[in-house]
Amino acid sequence: MGSASPSCTELADTYDAIVLGAGAAGLMCAAVAGQRGRRVLVIDHNRQAGAKIVISGGGRCNFTNVDTAPDRFVSANPHFARSALARYTPADFLALVERHGIAWHEKTLGQLFCDGSARQIVDMLLDECAQGGVEIALGSAIRAVEHGEGQYRIGFGTRAVSAPRLVVATGGPSIPKLGATGFAYDLARQFKLKVVEPRPALVPLTLSGEEALFRDLAGVATEVVAGAGKAAFREAALFTHRGLSGPAILQVSSYWRHGEAVAIDFLPDRSAGWLAEAKRSSPRATVRSVLAAALPARLAETLAERLALTGELANLSDAKLAEAGRRLSDWRLRPNGTEGYAKAEVTVGGVSTAELSSQTLEARRVPGLHVIGEAVDVTGWLGGYNFQWAWASGWAAAQAL
Incomplete structure (x- = not known):
């Protein structure tokens, strides 16, 4: 969004509230506040409003999730999101969509x-803003943000504006090609707010060293249970030329930390001892052939090679087969990193929830400053949860403007 420091002393146009960021949370907040009779200005350095919305969900925008609940979000304070999510629900947003x-x-x-098209959601939000008389200024970087005497003064482009309320909705640095930056964190630090x-x-995870052998499986996908930390997800995993992706891996990436392993259960529907049972029913089968009956052939071949169990099942001891079964249900891969913000859909961390009111998203020690959406240390699971947090946090902040 630009610098958050130099002075802006020009004669300022005044508003009731200024929203920084014309993304999901910012547009929602502005629309609701505008329709509550507030004079609102939205500023974004992008030339297009809702850039991330447009590309989301393969261009169709996974705009919410009907199973939204606080436990579907990652935060240093797992209870923080509860208030906003309870007051603006998926049903509320769906009613807006249908209207x-x-x-x-x-x-x-x-x-x-x-x-x-996802553009329908952007057009809807812009229409809601228009109904509230919201002014939207696009394509101008912010030169300065100052606070004094109960007013926030913003310099952007050739203009200077002021308001008693400032809403930070500039998101996180994920997908920088769309103009995403860490501006929200710079601004938070300027106002001495803690940042997680x-x-x-x-985000996809990368593999190196011995585990890079799995790169030969690029393009192979299968349903697994993937786990990291205390979280586990049953969805598809996809092998890539750089490592691992697919919904199950993207989900656990929010919980994974450098140096930790990711646990993969390749056969979540198989009970313990299933290989020994296969040995009794099909003694002449091989580990590779029984795996190929349940998994993609290339993956079955690679796993059998890594297990180093060759020959017919009849010639393998029950103990060896039991150990193979345990490995297949808890296969440990140790990623060496992620594909970074360029491929990340969202950002974990952000402005600390300890600094904000869960009711209004206002900074406790900086009156009139609100932080919403992805800029806050609240990150949803894959599947529409982050959009619902954007709608809910934007709505909650708008009630206090």
Whole structure:
């Protein structure tokens, strides 16, 4: 968004509230506040409003999830999101979508998508802003942000503006090609707000060394249970030329830390001892052949090679087969990193929730300063949860403007 420090002393246009960021949270907040009778200005250095919305969900925008609950979010304070999520629900946003005549459908795991284009959601938000008389200024970097005598003064482009309320909705640094930056963190530090160390989330993981052998499986996908930390997800995993991706891996990436292993259960529906049972029913089969009956052939071949169990099952002891079964249900891979913010859908970390009111998203020690959306240390699971946090946090902040 630009620098947050130099002076802006020009005669300023005045507003009731200024929102920095024309993304999901910022537009929602501005629209609601505008329709509550507030004079609102939205500023964004991008030339396009809602840039991340447009590319989301493969261009169809996974705009919410009907299973939204506080336990679907990662935060240093797992209870922080509870208030906003309870007061503005997926049903509330869906009612808005339907009021605008946008057709939608539910995919797996409670995910709601537009039938048409994600641009419909952006157009809806812009229409809601227009109904509230919101002014939107795009394509101008912010030169300065100052606070004094109960007013926030913002210098951007050739203009200077002021308001008693400032909403920071500039997101995190994920997907920098769309103009994403760490501006929210710079601004938070300017106002001496703590920032939980940000890192890429919902992001592919990379493998190196011996585990790079799995790169030969690039393009192979299978349903697994993937776990990191205390979290585990049953969805598809995809092997890539750099490591691991797919929904299950993107989910655990939000919980994974450098140096830790990711646990993969390649056969989540198989009970303990299933290889010994296969030996009794098909003694002449091989580990590779029984794996190939349940997994993609290339993956089955690679796993059998790594298990180093050759020959017919009849010639392998039950103990060796039991150990192989344990490895297949708890295969440890140790990623050496992630594909970074360029491929990350969101950012874990951000402005500390300890600094903010869970009711209004206002900074406790800086009156009139609100932080919403991805800029806050609240990160949802894959599947529409981050959009619901954007809508809910934007709505909650707007009630206090």
